[in-house]
Amino acid sequence: MGTWIVNGMVVEADNKQVMKHILVDDGKITAITSDDRQSLDTDGHEIIDAAGKLVSSGLIDMHVHLREPGFEYKETIATGTRSAARGGFTTIACMPNTRPILGTPETIQLVLDKAETEGNGVRVLPYGSITVNELGRELTDFIAMKQAGAIGFTDDGVGVQNAQMMKNAMSLAKSLDMPIIAHCEDESLVVGAPVAEGSFATKHGLKGIPNESEAIHVGRDVLLAEATGVHYHVCHVSTEQSVRLIRQGKAVGVHVTGEVCPHHLILSEEDIPEMDANWKMNPPLRSAKDVEAMIQAVEDGTIDIIVTDHAPHSEEEKAKGMQAAPFGIVGLETAFPLMYTKFVATGRWTLAFLLDKMTVKPAEVFGLPWGKLAEGQEADLTIIDLETEKAVQPDEFLSKGRNTPFTGWKLKGWPAMTMVGGKVVWSE
Numbered sequence: 442m443g444t445w446i447v448n449g450m451v452v453e454a455d456n457k458q459v460m461k462h463i464l465v466d467d468g469k470i471t472a473i474t475s476d477d478r479q480s481l482d483t484d485g486h487e488i489i490d491a492a493g494k495l496v497s498s499g500l501i502d503m504h505v506h507l508r509e510p511g512f513e514y515k516e517t518i519a520t521g522t523r524s525a526a527r528g529g530f531t532t533i534a535c536m537p538n539t540r541p542i543l544g545t546p547e548t549i550q551l552v553l554d555k556a557e558t559e560g561n562g563v564r565v566l567p568y569g570s571i572t573v574n575e576l577g578r579e580l581t582d583f584i585a586m587k588q589a590g591a592i593g594f595t596d597d598g599v600g601v602q603n604a605q606m607m608k609n610a611m612s613l614a615k616s617l618d619m620p621i622i623a624h625c626e627d628e629s630l631v632v633g634a635p636v637a638e639g640s641f642a643t644k645h646g647l648k649g650i651p652n653e654s655e656a657i658h659v660g661r662d663v664l665l666a667e668a669t670g671v672h673y674h675v676c677h678v679s680t681e682q683s684v685r686l687i688r689q690g691k692a693v694g695v696h697v698t699g700e701v702c703p704h705h706l707i708l709s710e711e712d713i714p715e716m717d718a719n720w721k722m723n724p725p726l727r728s729a730k731d732v733e734a735m736i737q738a739v740e741d742g743t744i745d746i747i748v749t750d751h752a753p754h755s756e757e758e759k760a761k762g763m764q765a766a767p768f769g770i771v772g773l774e775t776a777f778p779l780m781y782t783k784f785v786a787t788g789r790w791t792l793a794f795l796l797d798k799m800t801v802k803p804a805e806v807f808g809l810p811w812g813k814l815a816e817g818q819e820a821d822l823t824i825i826d827l828e829t830e831k832a833v834q835p836d837e838f839l840s841k842g843r844n845t846p847f848t849g850w851k852l853k854g855w856p857a858m859t860m861v862g863g864k865v866v867w868s869e
């Protein structure tokens with residue numbers, strides 16, 4: 442028995458929005474049709490009525506912190522995937538800065554096994570660490586981790602400080618046809634500052650994180666990627682300077698791609714209202730000029746994809762205040778509504794453009810077999826209500842994390858149902 446998702450609105454590549462009925466059978470999309478509803482053969486099928494709502498290919502988030510193993514008080518594979526499903530995400534890639542760090546085939550396997558049993562049907566793709574315990578001293582066993590199912594290598598949470606170490610990692614990754622995903626941060630330029638250089642830091646007498654601490658690594662690594670030929674992907678890009686370097690790299694044929702988070706497209710350091718650690722994340726909120734440069738970088742394709750960098754922390758940790766609290770904010774349950782409300786509802790971007798950055802492009806950049814709404818594809822689908830306006834209420838998050846600067850924001854574009862491989866994994 443299959444499922445008909447009827448009367449939904451589908452967005453085509455040219456942004457044409459058409460009412461379609463979608464047949465899902467045996468985990469796959471077997472038909473997409475605009476035939477008359479009455480003429481459909483729905484006998485013995487389940488019917489999901491998507492009238493008035495958008496039906497999209499499932500959202501893909503290539504940067505998520507699930508915190509398990511080791512930090513289960515912040516998030517677990519169970520709660521993180523539940524949060525992802527509610528946010529409309531059908532596939533997420535998880536970061537290795539857990540405890541232990543995901544730097545061995547056993548730990549990669551552990552995450553895959555847990556995701557299989559406790560992952561709420563969401564596809565979970567683990568990254569392995571570049572260096573042992575993310576200490577930057579010694580490369581991990583890339584071959585063994587690739588065999589165990591790692592999809593790329595990253596020391597997210599910290600930058601790889603040594604250029605030779607990064608070059609060795611890239612050469613090895615290249616030989617295995619695997620990408621290097623980099624958290625770009627030169628530690629000699631960051632000295633315990635909680636926010637970016639700028640008006641907020643000045644007003645509150647805080648040290649500021651300079652843009653160069655990110656961009657110096659981007660520039661170095663674009664050159665190393667050119668030398669090694671690896672696919673180099675830059676995490677959470679946040680500065681105008683980084684954008685410039687990635688743009689130049691792309692222009693000369695370096696295989697460099699980049700991601701940006703909703704908060705770096707929507708908030709600047711000037712928006713931070715008070716000494717509240719829910720506004721503290723790494724990279725930090727930058728200047729309004731950087732924000733505009735990030736938006737333009739998405740628009741001209743320099744930045745390829747949108748990711749959340751979902752980074753849950755406990756309320757106790759965030760209550761330590763701006764200086765002492767850990768960096769990071771949650772993002773899975775607010776990403777699409779934020780992006781839709783700020784960029785599509787305002788008319789700056791088309792819906793097709795936004796969906797491309799959250800479905801087709803992430804799959805393309807990482808060579809994944811999902812992301813397209815087409816016959817023959819796996820039935821990874823998200824139904825989204827584009828009309829109902831609701832306020833962001835952290836108390837109601839399915840994530841354990843409540844750490845968001847967007848509390849109370851009134852948004853549209855809330856996911857109503859998420860399906861992975863033909864199975865409904867979340868519905869409102």
Ligand SMILES: NC(=O)N[C@@H](CC(=O)O)C(=O)O
Nearest residue numbers: 506597598722723752768769
């Ligand atoms: N982004 C953050 O502010 N924090 C991340 C680490 C990271 O993504 O670098 C975390 O693990 O909490």
Ligand SMILES: [Zn+2]
Nearest residue numbers: 597598624676
């Ligand atoms: Zn990072």
Ligand SMILES: [Zn+2]
Nearest residue numbers: 536597598750
């Ligand atoms: Zn991260």
